[in-house]
Amino acid sequence: MHATLRALAVELVAEIGHLDRRISAAGEQITTAVAATGSSLTELYGIGPLLAGKILVRVGTAARFRSAAAFASYNGTAPIEVSSGDVVRHRLSRAGDRQLNHALHIMAITQLAGDTTGRAYYPRKRAAGKSHKEALRCLKRRLSDVVYQQLVHDTESTMAAGLGGQQGAALESSATGLHPNTGTSDQSLPRLADPDATPKSRST
Template identity: 55%
Template sequence: MDLHGIGPSSAARLLADTGDIHRFRDRDRFASWNGTAPLDASSGDQQRHRLSRAGNRKINRVLHIMAIVQLRNHTPVRVYYDSRRADGKTSMEALRALKRRLSNVVYARMLLDQRRHEWAGPGGQSGTTLDSSATGSNRHTDTSDKPHPRPDNQINAAPSPTS
C-alpha cells in the first residue's frame, strides 16, 4: 500500500491473485500475466502495438486505477506520460506504456516484500524461531527455578502408618 494509487482493496487483490511472486520468472512474465505486455499489431510499414485483452483483467484494472490516480497528481509518472505524449504517442498508447511501467514497479516491490518476509522468519520479525519460550526453550536453569524441599517440620508432622 506504500505505492501511490494502491489502496487496501487493490493491495489485497494483488496479493490474492498473484500468490507467490516467485512463480513469475521475470517482470516480462508478470506483465504478460496481468495483460500489460504490448502485443505487436504492425501491418506493412506501420509499426504499432496494442494492449493485450488476455491476462488477469482484475490486476489489469488495479494497474489502470493506479495509473489514473498518479496521472491526476504531479508525480514522476505524470512526467513519463507527458514525455510519451510529446514523442507523438496517442493518449491510449501513452497510457499502455505507463501501465507496463507500473507493472514493473509493482513486480519489483512485490519481490522486495517477499524477500523481506522470507528473511524475517516465521514470527514476522528477524531473529525469531519456531520454538516457543513458553515451552522452555531456554534450557539454562537458575537456582530460583529449582523446586525447594519441604521444611523439616512438615516431614516430622506427617502421620505415621501405624496410627
C-alpha cells in the same frame, strides 16, 4: 400512492445505510489483513489498502513469476505489436488476469492525477506520437514492473524474516521513477527511488 412511494423510499434508504456499513466493515477487515501480511504495496503512489488486497489475492507470491516480463504477460500489460510497414504500433492485450490489469489501470489513472513520475512519463509518450490509449498502456506496463519489484522485495523480506512468504494466501483467508528512455518492451526497471512514487496513497 404518495404514502406507498414514501415507504419504499424509506426502505431503500435504510437498505443503502445497511450496505454502506457492511462495505465499511469489509474495508476495515481488508485493511487489517493487508497490514498483517507486511506488504509495502501501499507505499506506491496510487495503491491503497483495498487495491493492495486485490493484487495480493490475485498474485499470491512473486515467486510464481520468473521475471517482470512474465508478470506483465500474466496481468495483460505486455503489449502486442501490430506494426504496418514503417509504422510500429502496439495494441492492448486481451489476455491475462483482467482484475489485476484493472488494478494497474486504477494505479495509472491515480498517478496521472497527482504530481508523480507517472504523470511526467505520460506526456513524453504523447510527444513521441503515442495516442492517449497507447501512452496509458505504456504507463501501465511500467507500473507493472514497479509493482512486481515491490512484490519481490516483500517476498525477500518475508523470507529473510523466516515467515514463509504466503502473503496472498493469508490475505485471502483473512479477508474472504519510470525511466524516460525505456520503451514498451519486456525490459524491467530498477526500484524507484523517486519520492513521488512512494507516498502512501488514499486510492483504493
